[in-house]
Amino acid sequence: MTGYVEPTRPAPRIVHLGLGAFHRAHQVWFTQRGDPSWRIAAFPGRSARLARVLGAQDCRYTLVERGPDGDAFHPMTALVAAYGADRQTELDQLVASPAVKVVTLTITEAGYLLGPDSGIGSANPMLQQEIMALRNGDHPRTAPGRLLKALAARREAGGGPLAIVSCDNVRANGARMGAVLRELACAVDWDLTAWLADNASFVDTVADRITPATTEDDIRLVAAATGHHDRAPVVTEPFAEWVLAGEFPSGRPEWERAGAVVVDDIRPFERRKLRLLNGAHLLLALAGQKRGHHTVAGAMSDPVLVRFVEDYWSTAAKGLPEAGPYQHRLRARFTNTRIRHSLTQIATDAETKLRERIVPLVTELRAGGGDPHPALRVVAAWLSASEIAADSPRACAALDRLAPGWGTNRPLRRALQRAVTDLVQLGDHRSPSKSTEGGIR
Structure with a gap:
């Protein structure tokens, strides 16, 4: 060619x-x-x-x-x-x-x-x-x-x-x-x-x-x-x-x-997109597949996942420009059932995406005395999707790849364990109706 x-x-x-x-x-x-x-x-x-x-x-x-x-x-x-x-x-x-x-x-x-x-x-x-x-x-x-x-x-x-x-x-x-x-x-x-x-x-x-x-x-x-x-x-x-x-x-x-x-x-606009759109997408992709969903619209039909997203947004939106109207638009975009946005596609190369979207947010929240728990749910979902137990040596190595020092940081590991418990309590599977998974018609 x-x-x-x-x-x-x-x-x-x-x-x-x-x-x-x-x-x-x-x-x-x-x-x-x-x-x-x-x-x-x-x-x-x-x-x-x-x-x-x-x-x-x-x-x-x-x-x-x-x-x-x-x-x-x-x-x-x-x-x-x-x-x-x-x-x-x-x-x-x-x-x-x-x-x-x-x-x-x-x-x-x-x-x-x-x-x-x-x-x-x-x-x-x-x-x-x-x-x-x-x-x-x-x-x-x-x-x-x-x-x-x-x-x-x-x-x-x-x-x-x-x-x-x-x-x-x-x-x-x-x-x-x-x-x-x-x-x-x-x-x-x-x-x-x-x-x-x-x-x-x-x-x-x-x-x-x-x-x-x-x-x-x-x-x-x-x-x-x-x-x-x-x-x-x-x-x-x-x-x-x-x-x-x-x-x-x-x-x-x-x-x-x-x-x-x-x-x-560019920085305020950059943080807004990476944290509110891309961070929420990653949460839906990593946790949603465990719940049996295949698309963003399908995952957004799940009340439990919607609650997780809203909790995440309430933490991630602080200090961002026009965060309220931006989240309102995101809800409409995420629930457009005619766009089949694959969770598998979004979850590709999740480790790199976590470094860009979630690690800076967690670091900022911990440094400022905020609660990183809603953001750590994304990390917990990644470990679960990777079939890595949160209390295992593999988890230490995985966390250190995300951010050097995370694997041996005891307060962070305890906070992460709480997020893991949230996901375990969700259950692993759900059988969504075809109507919630989007389509082209």
């Missing part, structure tokens, strides 16, 4: 790493609505399958906004090229082009190569492997390594400054990507470090839009509604949020026209 750009369509001005459903429901949607003159070329994280499917249909696809009362179908045309993950040469050429002004990323939390303390992972084995690959002239395998190689090509070509925009559920995501790239550059090409300082701006963002995996039923529905056989539609909720903080030295689309917000300080 070498990508496809129709000759009559404008050349890409944005390059994206992490081609997937969320990118196509979020950044592509904001770009198309904000400024249609900006077009996007995208690369997946690993597989080339989606790039092949999109390439076969000229990178056009249908976005389905699925509200409680019906579906709206939108033809998407801002994505003009899709390449396989192994196409480093094409990535280098695109990023080197002065026509490209912005690079965006949706590479998941794990893609930032963080360490066990959620800091820059100097000891992360993948980071060390990338350093060796770049030194030896081999193709890098991670998003930071691939991007650094492409940025080196931009330096050599005199492509000029650009903005790198991170869109993952990671605190200070832009700053962290910048730190990872600088660490790689320091180990591989010292002169590139200086070039990054002068030419690369790292933008922090909060990106939010619930986007479940596309099903065969969705594909058939789009064909029936539009008359087009689209093998790569995206189904998403009507709600979309994008908050950005940072500089764009070579310009950007007018994303504000689609509802994006540019702020000076």
Whole structure:
């Protein structure tokens, strides 16, 4: 797969790493609505399958906004090229082009190569492997390594400054990507470090839009509604949020026209999303599957889990901007039975997500004299889902992976045991009715 750009369509001005459903429901949607003159070329994280499917249909696809009362179908045309993950040469050429002004990323939390303390992972084995690959002239395998190689090509070509925009559920995501790239550059090409300082701006963002995996039923529905056989539609909720903080030295689309917000300080918005939305999602995913649920809407039909979520929100919402209205919107979004947001999907890589969403909250609550109990239920649910007994040596090791020192912290372990008892008293299974688990009709 070498990508496809129709000759009559404008050349890409944005390059994206992490081609997937969320990118196509979020950044592509904001770009198309904000400024249609900006077009996007995208690369997946690993597989080339989606790039092949999109390439076969000229990178056009249908976005389905699925509200409680019906579906709206939108033809998407801002994505003009899709390449396989192994196409480093094409990535280098695109990023080197002065026509490209912005690079965006949706590479998941794990893609930032963080360490066990959620800091820059100097000891992360993948980071060390990338350093060796770049030194030896081999193709890098991670998003930071691939991007650094492409940025080196931009330096050599005199492509000029650009903005790198991170869109993952990671605190200070832009700053962290910048730190990872600088660490790689320091180990591989010292002169590139200086070039990054002068030419690369790292933008922090909060990106939010619930986007479940596309099903065969969705594909058939789009064909029936539009008359087009689209093998790569995206189904998403009507709600979309994008908050950005940072500089764009070579310009950007007018994303504000689609509802994006540019702020000076991303941190309040970041904490609000990670704690209220993502933290509650993780609680529902880890505890809900034990109760026999499969989707967020299904779990939100369970009064006991709803109580857990409300308890969690009452603790996590303190000090956050407009927390009450935000929670009200979340209740409506979580209970939209027509969005089948899989609990299994949310629970993927739970350990990394806990470090980002729950560990900082628990640490803050304990330091300030607050009650961390509702937040520790998420940790207890993770141990239970991992089949780790809370009073076992395995639990000590698991807790230390989340946050160094937690495994031997007796007051925290006692508080965690109380949260474990709550979950045990729930019982393990429930047989939800089909109506509570959501659907597409």
